[in-house]
Amino acid sequence: MKLKDLAALLGLSQTTVSRALNGYPEVSEATRQRVAAAAEKHSYRPNTRAKGLATGRAMAIGHVIPISAQHEMVNPVFGDFIAGAGEAYAAAGYDMLLSLVQDSQEERVYRDMFAKGNVDGIVVHAPEMNDPRIALLLEIGLPFAVHGRASDITAPYNWLDVNNKSAFQRATDFLIDLGHRRIALLNGLETMDFAHRRRAGYVEALLSRDLAVDPQLMRSEEMTETYGYQAVRQMMKLAEPPTAYLVSSMISAIGVRRAIHDAGLVMGRDISVITHDDDLSYLRNGDDVALFTATRSSVRDAGRQLAQILIEQISDPQQAPTTKLLEADLTVGRSTGANMAGR
Amino acid sequence: MKLKDLAALLGLSQTTVSRALNGYPEVSEATRQRVAAAAEKHSYRPNTRAKGLATGRAMAIGHVIPISAQHEMVNPVFGDFIAGAGEAYAAAGYDMLLSLVQDSQEERVYRDMFAKGNVDGIVVHAPEMNDPRIALLLEIGLPFAVHGRASDITAPYNWLDVNNKSAFQRATDFLIDLGHRRIALLNGLETMDFAHRRRAGYVEALLSRDLAVDPQLMRSEEMTETYGYQAVRQMMKLAEPPTAYLVSSMISAIGVRRAIHDAGLVMGRDISVITHDDDLSYLRNGDDVALFTATRSSVRDAGRQLAQILIEQISDPQQAPTTKLLEADLTVGRSTGANMAGR
């Protein structure tokens, strides 16, 4: 069923039917009703490609997910983020176009998306410190919004980020208050902007309490379960092993917990752990009592909000960029305790 | 840069330029080169919507991801599956369109996708026993491929599945051989087809060895970490608690491990655990030695293969449906051991 058929059926012109369906005023209320009823009855849906061609809008938003070349890892956070964004798109009538792309190909993909015109905007995932994608998108003039920020880029653009620095600063402070002096940081890849900020928060907390920053206690890798496990195993062998760990993701924290158990120690008593918790749907942080002490921020909610920001930018391109900084909750669970050795 | 501009630039007609770029024979090799060079130089990319309108093909494939209404859970497997499928699409020039949808809205979404014509085919995720979506898609005639199967549907359609039944049967056999008699099954939601098959394999193994099937030892829920934890806590309180657990996902198995530890027991010595392992990129099953004994099948690879199947179906609609049954590996790790109590 196409517009022409529907119009013929109703004895009206395509113009009038189109206008009736799109809410233009030049149509009598009576015919509008009649058209709506017929459209409903024959379940008419305008062809996306034709509509897009005529209007110049794709009604779709692109997500380019970078796949790390070495580990081929898909960020576990991605599913929940997409779920949040998807809600916003569904409500606004947008489709979501996904591209998973090797880092090397990214520029080409962005340029192609623009040239082929199959998206009205783009969500940038996992920005690095001085991410070339942002300059690129600003240059080609395709609306976009970033999940996170790129520290080194001063030009304004839409972003939504968790205050990673303050979150990790508070977490570190919390551990210091508990008497910990040897605190390890199991960070994500510090080429990523968020990881860089987290480290900054950690370092600043240590320095402001006159504690040494020991490179032996700092790791930066992709946040897998085995990463957490291995890092703890190795750090335990140090002359002065850490009494507390600050971990960048629940997945790695699970590996940390495993290593602690394997060593015959008890998490929260012998060794303290704080993790960042993205509030993933399949990995809730305990039920009644939080399992881990954690800095928590819902990535799903972030997806919802960022999509909203981008949609608004697209519908009003003159609008100045929106930025939003979310504060993470610091919830105290059973994985932290006073440092007895330090007493 | 549009076709018209490029043609004008070259002093050729749109027809010739279009043909040159699309590899039609009615163009001299010399001009083909010239056109290709100019297109490259000005980085011309045909507009997707216009091309789609002219050809009638969307060059896009839809993935409809159901969001479970109660828990709002996003299956953690989803990211890696999509990554695999994305590779196949990128290679074949297809885009991937994603819709996350509440179960109730599913039918509408499928019908709309067809009517709006913005996909050439659909990948069906997480099929249930007698999934209405399959009948629906067969009815409307939109090419599709299913990740999994729907037991109750006899009509032929494209699918790719892991042999869940044999995998769980072998795993159960393995535990019985180790001397276990009280084996618990922590299954996924048994409205899902895969979970149903896993249970069938488990039951069949028990019966063929003359062991009782105890409903107290069987659970069926969404596969979260806390589900695994809670289930074990509760089953441990039984008069005759299980000595082994068969778990449907790594995530839940992690919860199982936590419960075992919390009880002061050692996994692999006091209690055995076998889990299904989808080989997720951020959750590898140990490194040198497998952490869990597991039935393993790469969901990423499944994504890649299923996408390929769908692409072939689309390019040759006459073709009979393809079906592919993958056997899972049974890798022995450190989470299983002989049942001492039984000796």
Next chain:
DNA sequence: CACATCATCCAAAGCGTTTTGGTAACGGAA
């Protein structure tokens, strides 16, 4: 009563491609 205004509708152009149905030039065969 003549004229402007308004409400309601329509024919046709346009969006950027592909594809249909040609034409012109050339070489070779009869």
Next chain:
DNA sequence: TTCCGTTACCAAAACGCTTTGGATGATGTG
């Protein structure tokens, strides 16, 4: 020479929608 097949190109239609620029008749106004 004439005719035919082939090669290399082109103008215009088509895809299904929106939007421009009227047209028509009814209504109000001076």
